[in-house]
Amino acid sequence: xxxxxxxxxxxxxxxxxxxxxxxxxxxxxxxxxxxxxxxxxxxxxxxxxxxxxxxxxxxxxxxxxxxxxxxxxxxxxxxxxxxxxxxxxxxxxxxxxxxxxxxxxxxxxxxxxxxxxxxxxxxxxxxxxxxxxxxxxxxxxxxxxxxxxxxxxxxxxxxxxxxxxxxxxxxxxxxxxxxxxxxxxxxxxxxxxxxxxxxxxxxxxxxxxxxxxxxxxxxxxxxxxxxxxxxxxxxxxxxxxxxxxxxxxxxxxxxxxxxxxxxxxxxxxxxxxxxxxxxxxxxxxxxxxxxxxxxxxxxxxxxxxxxxxxxxxxxxxxxxxxxxxxxxxxxxxxxxxxxxxxxxxxxxxxxxxxxxxxxxxxxxxxxxxxxxxxxxxxxxxxxxxxxxxxxxxxxxxxxxxxxxxxxxxxxxxxxxxxxxxxxxxxxxxxxxxxxxxxxxxxxxxxxxxxxxxxxxxxxxxxxxxx
Numbered sequence: 001x002x003x004x005x006x007x008x009x010x011x012x013x014x015x016x017x018x019x020x021x022x023x024x025x026x027x028x029x030x031x032x033x034x035x036x037x038x039x040x041x042x043x044x045x046x047x048x049x050x051x052x053x054x055x056x057x058x059x060x061x062x063x064x065x066x067x068x069x070x071x072x073x074x075x076x077x078x079x080x081x082x083x084x085x086x087x088x089x090x091x092x093x094x095x096x097x098x099x100x101x102x103x104x105x106x107x108x109x110x111x112x113x114x115x116x117x118x119x120x121x122x123x124x125x126x127x128x129x130x131x132x133x134x135x136x137x138x139x140x141x142x143x144x145x146x147x148x149x150x151x152x153x154x155x156x157x158x159x160x161x162x163x164x165x166x167x168x169x170x171x172x173x174x175x176x177x178x179x180x181x182x183x184x185x186x187x188x189x190x191x192x193x194x195x196x197x198x199x200x201x202x203x204x205x206x207x208x209x210x211x212x213x214x215x216x217x218x219x220x221x222x223x224x225x226x227x228x229x230x231x232x233x234x235x236x237x238x239x240x241x242x243x244x245x246x247x248x249x250x251x252x253x254x255x256x257x258x259x260x261x262x263x264x265x266x267x268x269x270x271x272x273x274x275x276x277x278x279x280x281x282x283x284x285x286x287x288x289x290x291x292x293x294x295x296x297x298x299x300x301x302x303x304x305x306x307x308x309x310x311x312x313x314x315x316x317x318x319x320x321x322x323x324x325x326x327x328x329x330x331x332x333x334x335x336x337x338x339x340x341x342x343x344x345x346x347x348x349x350x351x352x353x354x355x356x357x358x359x360x361x362x363x364x365x366x367x368x369x370x371x372x373x374x375x376x377x378x379x380x381x382x383x384x385x386x387x388x389x390x391x392x393x394x395x396x397x398x399x400x401x402x403x404x405x406x407x408x409x410x411x412x413x414x415x416x417x418x419x420x421x422x423x424x425x426x427x428x429x430x431x432x433x434x435x436x437x438x439x440x441x442x443x444x445x446x447x448x449x450x451x452x453x454x455x456x457x458x459x460x461x462x463x464x465x466x
Contacts, residue, residue: 005442006146010286013138013162017305017431018100019093020132024109027065027125029085036118037079039072043113044358044376045125046340047106054100058092059131061104067111068374069121080372089129096133105130107341136162139302142289142437150294154287155434158309163245164238165279171256171271172230178266179226182216185260186223189213190253190272193229194402197247197278204241204278206234210253212270213336219264225362225370227334234276241280246312248279283309289437300439307429310387316401319357319420323375328413329363333370335404336360337420344396344426346388351426353381353396359404361416381424388428395427 050063065085073079096102109126116122145152195208210230218224241247254273261267292299342355357377365371388394401421409417 005150005440007142007440008144009140010143010288011138011140012159012284013136014159014304014306015101015134015162016137017307018095018133018135020130021091021093022128022130023091025087025089025127025129027085027087027127029123029125030116031069031081031083031121031123033071033081033119033121035073035079037071037073037115038118040113040115040121041070041072041078043070043111043123044068044374045108045111046338046358047108047127050104050106052102052104054096054098054102054133055090056097057094058090058096059102059104059133060088060090061106061129061131062086062088063106065108065125065127067123070374071121074118080374085123085125087127089127091129091131093131093133101134101136103132103134107343139304140438141304142440143286145289145292145440147294150292150297152289153291155290156285157288157432157434158283158285159306160246160281160309161284163240163280163282165277166236166238167275167277168234168236169276170234170274172232172274173269173271174230175261175267175269176228178214178216178268180216180218180224181264181266182224182260182268183219183221183264184217185258185268186215186217188215188255188258188270190255192251192253193400195249195251195399197249199241199243199245199247199280201243202237202239202241204236204238204247204249204280206236206249206251206276206278208232208251210272210274211336214268222369225333232274234274236276236278238278238280242282246281246283248281250277251275283312288434289440290435292437292440294442296443298441298443299437301435302438303433304436305431305433307393308432310392310428310430311385312428313351313383313385313426314423315383316421316423317379317381319377319379319422320418321375321377322409322415322417323361323373325361325363325371325373325414325416327365327371329371329408329416330366330368330413331364332406332408332416333362333364335362335406335418337400337404339398339400339422342396342398344394346385346390346392346394346428348390349384349386349388351383351385351388351394351396351428353383353398353424353426355379355398357420357422359418379422383424383426385426385428393429393431395429396424398422398424
């Protein structure tokens with residue numbers, strides 16, 4: 001209560017938007033091939049290992065463009081090569097400062113290649129980079145004012161209130177037994193799959209699988225492929241978290257070191273580091289006071305620039321596809337799937353989600369050699385999103401749920417049917433810039449000056465009494 005006013009307040013912890021921008025940057029690189037080629041068949045590129053640092057006036061972004069090159073050699077065979085191109089860019093954002101939060105989304109727009117000579121390929125990669133800088137603020141807003149002679153104006157606000165967030169790291173040191181004896185480990189590629197998050201009281205439980213591809217050199221000097229899955233469970237303390245709240249998470253795994261024990265050997269020791277980021281939010285829908293009018297009323301306001309939530313959508317879709325393999329497959333060892341080039345666009349009460357499901361297929365040919373084939377499946381999903389409008393902001397994420405099911409469907413062993421379940425999460429928001437009332441009080445007017453005659457009379461009375 002403030003001088004007769006009954007004022008109700010609510011403490012919000014929200015992400016205040018400092019600024020956002022979308023830029024395009026060009027990355028050029030030359031690759032020297034290990035053999036001569038006559039043609040570049042295809043290039044598939046995506047961005048991995050993105051690191052960000054908010055600095056004064058902008059965001060410094062580093063990452064790696066991972067490319068798969070498919071080239072035609074002089075024997076007219078299509079060959080596959082991997083290449084990683086590191087990059088670093090600075091994206092200006094007015095008002096950005098160290099310690100603020102940043103959201104970055106990078107996608108590869110195009111990859112142009114030129115064959116300089118039979119051993120050298122020049123590539124020009126165009127990246128589209130979206131950057132949003134925010135700061136987590138606690139702000140106490142006025143949600144109601146009651147008094148008989150005032151006018152209160154309110155607006156409905158639906159925002160994600162931050163309950164808590166944290167980053168945790170954990171090292172694991174598994175020793176595995178390889179299926180065959182290895183002279184040397186050529187490469188280990190770890191990734192995180194099937195991560196789920198469960199919000200409990202004051203806690204978030206993350207569960208998932210660390211999937212590893214191990215490329216080894218056997219005793220006959222052939223490169224072989226082996227796979228391993230390591231389930232993990234991680235508990236993160238988030239005070240204030242409650243079941244039913246929303247959770248955002250990002251889990252990464254890094255391979256720190258590995259070694260064969262007494263090579264040639266089947267025993268492989270590894271050191272892996274899991275890094276998990278978790279943020280728990282609660283969607284609040286409340287009316288906030290934006291103005292109060294009345295006699296002797298003094299209002300204090302603050303500009304609030306936040307992402308107002310319009311609608312959330314979480315659905316699963318099933319993709320089926322049949323691929324014709326280049327040679328006969330006796331057995332399919334593994335299919336690795338990854339969703340790339342994910343985009344979303346808001347329409348009237350709808351969201352259009354587009355992307356590409358990129359798959360790598362490892363199988364055994366009639367000579368028991370491990371073969372590799374790739375397949376790209378573009379997809380478009382239309383999601384119902386009540387309240388969505390063109391121009392609104394859309395956050396989209398997608399993950400593959402469970403393993404990719406597969407079966408060979410012909411006697412020749414060339415046609416492979418695959419089924420993939422994709423879970424898609426879409427959040428539609430609009431940037432709201434709103435002046436909200438953070439304080440209201442009634443100013444007591446000063447007493448009017450007394451007339452001179454009253455002052456003289458009062459003075460005379462005092463003298464007579466004395």
